[in-house]
Amino acid sequence: MKRIAVIGAGSWGTVLANVLVDNGHEVTIWARKEEVSNEINNVHRNRAYLGEAELHLHLKADTSLKNVVFNKEVVLFAVPSHAMREMLTQVKPYVHSDALLIHATKGFEQESWKRMSELIAEELPQWGERIVVLSGPSHAEEVIKRSPTTVVVASSCQHSAELTQTIFINSYFRVYTNPDVVGVEIGGALKNIIALATGLADGLGYGDNARAALMTRGLAEIARVGTAMGAEAITFVGLAGVGDLIGTCTSKHSRNWRAGYAISQGKSLTEVLSEMKMVVEGVKTTRAGHALKEKYNIEMPITEQLYAVLFQGKDPKIAVEDLMSRGKTRELQEMAQGW
Template sequence: MKRIVVLGAGSWGTVLANVLADNGHEVTIWARKKEAISEINQQHRNYAYLGDAALHPNLKANASLEEAVSGKDVILLAVPSHAMRDMLVQVKPYVHADALIVHATKGFEQESWKRMSEVIAEELPNWHDRIVVLSGPSHAEEVIKRSPTTVVVASSCQHSAELAQTLFINSYFRVYTNPDVVGVEIGGALKNIIALATGLADGLGYGDNARAALMTRGLAEIARVGSAMGAEPITFVGLAGVGDLIGTCTSKHSRNWRAGYAISQGKSLAEVLSEMKMVVEGVKTTRAGHALRERYQIEMPITEQLYAVLFKGKNPKLAVEDLMSRGKTRELQEMAQGW
């Protein structure tokens, strides 16, 4: 049994805490809102994010960072990408010297466009070889029902990855290890761009052919970025790549897909984000993808067109037309650039 704190009481943080509690660990969820703390401690629910789904009765919630983090063996970060650095600054004084740091956030830091493990390593430099990323196709709405789910944990240190694997793995939550931290983080983040684009295309009624094309060509864009940043190409045909891409682009549970669909129906980005009431990481990640495209001089036509729709007011139908009217090229030649 390990003493674990989960920072972030959203749907994903709560569900991962539930998995760990199912595995017999002593788990505390840190949350800001008094209502959430009361629901978790007294009713074993998190209504705002998981409805009436029952949580493990041994789960506890706490509003005090010092109490929640001090003395814990494992720190699991499940906060939005834009909040990661500030959270690390706050908890650093309380993190145990031997603690394992796991993060389950899919995105980039704004402006610097750094991956989450890079942000963690900057704020917690003494824990560099004890940082692990968890990613893969895993909708919280299904994991809370204990539906079969597979994910991957990645770390530069094999021992740390295996520790995380042992913490999470059980009969419904299968965990693989991978040494490619860069690839796992890139795949987990950039697939949200393609999910937004897929939701938009579905909303326009373009059907299965368009969805398949977006997912396939989107994977090529993800691979090109990953290769430029030092990822292992094989990672993108694994759980954090094509696996997460399929799950996010085809599911009613995907916030990014739903946001893209809503925009296709004529709603503004501001309206969509206000109505969702949850973080849609793909919006911020589209900014990051656009910046990385320019930094590395990479061909990312889907990202380019989605950026124009989200932030420049481009008509979605015109964006699709521009994608389809690009100059002729060879598929394998383009794939070779990415792989």
């Protein structure tokens, strides 16, 4: 049994905390709002994010970061990417010197475009090899029902990855390890761009052919960026790459897919974001992808067109036409160069 702190009482943080309690660990989750904390403790629900799904009776919540983090053996971060650095600075005084740090956030810091593990290493440098990322195809709405789910954990330290695997793995939550931190983080973040584009195309009625094309060519874009940043190409055919891409692009559980679909129906980006209760990471990640495209001089036509739709007012149908009318190329040659 481990003493574990979970930072973030959204859908994913709550569900991961529930998995850990199922596994016999002592888990306390930090909630920003008192009403959420009280509901988890007294009603064993988190209705704002998970409806009437029942939480484990032994899962505890608190609004005090000090109470949650102090003397814990494991600290798991499940907060939106834009909140990560702030949370790291706030928890730093309370983190035990031997704690294992895990994050389950898929995105980049705005403006710096740094990955989440880079932020953790900057703010908590003494924890070094005890930093782990958890990613993969895993909708909270299904994990809370204990539906079979597979994820991947990555760390520069094999021991840290294997310890995380041991902490999480059970009969419905299977965990694999991978040494490629960059690839796992890039795959988990950039797939949200393709999910937005897929939702948009689905809303326009383009069907299965377009969806398959977006997912396949989207994976090529993700791999190009990842390998340029030092990732291993093989990672992108695993759970954090094609696995997460399939899960996010084909499910109505996906908030990124839903956002793209809503935009296809004529809603503005501002309207869509104001109507959704949860963070749509793909919007910020589209900005990041566009910036990385420029930085590494990489062809990312799907990202480029989605950026124009989201932030420059381009008509989605025109964006699709522009994608389809690009110059001729050879698939295998392009893959060899990009991967």
